[in-house]
Amino acid sequence: MAHFAQLDENNTVLEVIVVNNDVIIDDNGVEQEQLGIDFLKSLYGDDTNWVQTSYNNNFRKQHAGIDCTYDPTNEVFIKPKPYPSWILDDNFDWQAPVPIPENLNKEEGEYAIWDEDTLSWITRYGPTTRPPEHDPETQYPYWNEETRSWEIKTIPQ
Numbered sequence: 001m002a003h004f005a006q007l008d009e010n011n012t013v014l015e016v017i018v019v020n021n022d023v024i025i026d027d028n029g030v031e032q033e034q035l036g037i038d039f040l041k042s043l044y045g046d047d048t049n050w051v052q053t054s055y056n057n058n059f060r061k062q063h064a065g066i067d068c069t070y071d072p073t074n075e076v077f078i079k080p081k082p083y084p085s086w087i088l089d090d091n092f093d094w095q096a097p098v099p100i101p102e103n104l105n106k107e108e109g110e111y112a113i114w115d116e117d118t119l120s121w122i123t124r125y126g127p128t129t130r131p132p133e134h135d136p137e138t139q140y141p142y143w144n145e146e147t148r149s150w151e152i153k154t155i156p157q
Contacts, residue, residue: 001018001019001020001021001055002018002019002020002021002023002024002031002036002052003016003017003018003019003052003053003054003055003063003064004016004017004019004036004037004040004050004051004052004053005017005050005051005052005053005064005068005070005077006040006044006048006049006050007049007050007051007070008049009049010069011069011070011071011072012067012068012069012070013064013065013066013067013068013069013070013077014066015066016053016063016064016065016066017040017050019036019039019040023035023036023039024036024039024052033051033052036050036052037050037051037052051064051070053077059075060075060076060077061076061077061078061092062076062077062079063077064077065077065079067080068080071092074092076092078092079093079094081094082094082114083096083114083116084116085097085116085119096114096121097119098119098120098121100112100121101121101123104123108125109125110123110124110125111123111124111125112124
């Protein structure tokens with residue numbers, strides 16, 4: 001199955017649609033993105049904008065998700081910016097202005113969360129099978145792979 005992202009006028013992903021592979025295979029048996037775009041425009045209107053995305057991250061950096069941005073110059077999808085202070089690196093990944101601590105004791109359940117107010121990592125301990133626990137007022141963006149979108153989590157202490 002082929003996946004296509006619908007983009008708005010700012011190249012922000014509105015939705016991702018699955019198209020049968022038969023639609024995008026030309027008479028020579030070669031996959032053609034434009035065939036999928038033409039098909040989707042016939043369904044959703046000529047004024048819609050579509051770009052193929054790879055579910056397996058084989059091209060365009062990563063699979064598109066709602067609110068991701070498409071960079072047409074570099075032909076990559078970029079996840080939403082998780083915090084105002086974070087910077088997009090040369091690999092199109094968001095990086096904190098301070099590197100995450102390298103000496104975390106993961107066997108003991110130690111992890112770090114980003115604190116935007118202090119622009120620093122806070123070390124915590126907790127279960128590794130669920131999102132980390134935080135102070136009651138702390139909210140943080142959490143990338144949900146299942147929905148392919150950022151979610152805001154508030155975790156009690």
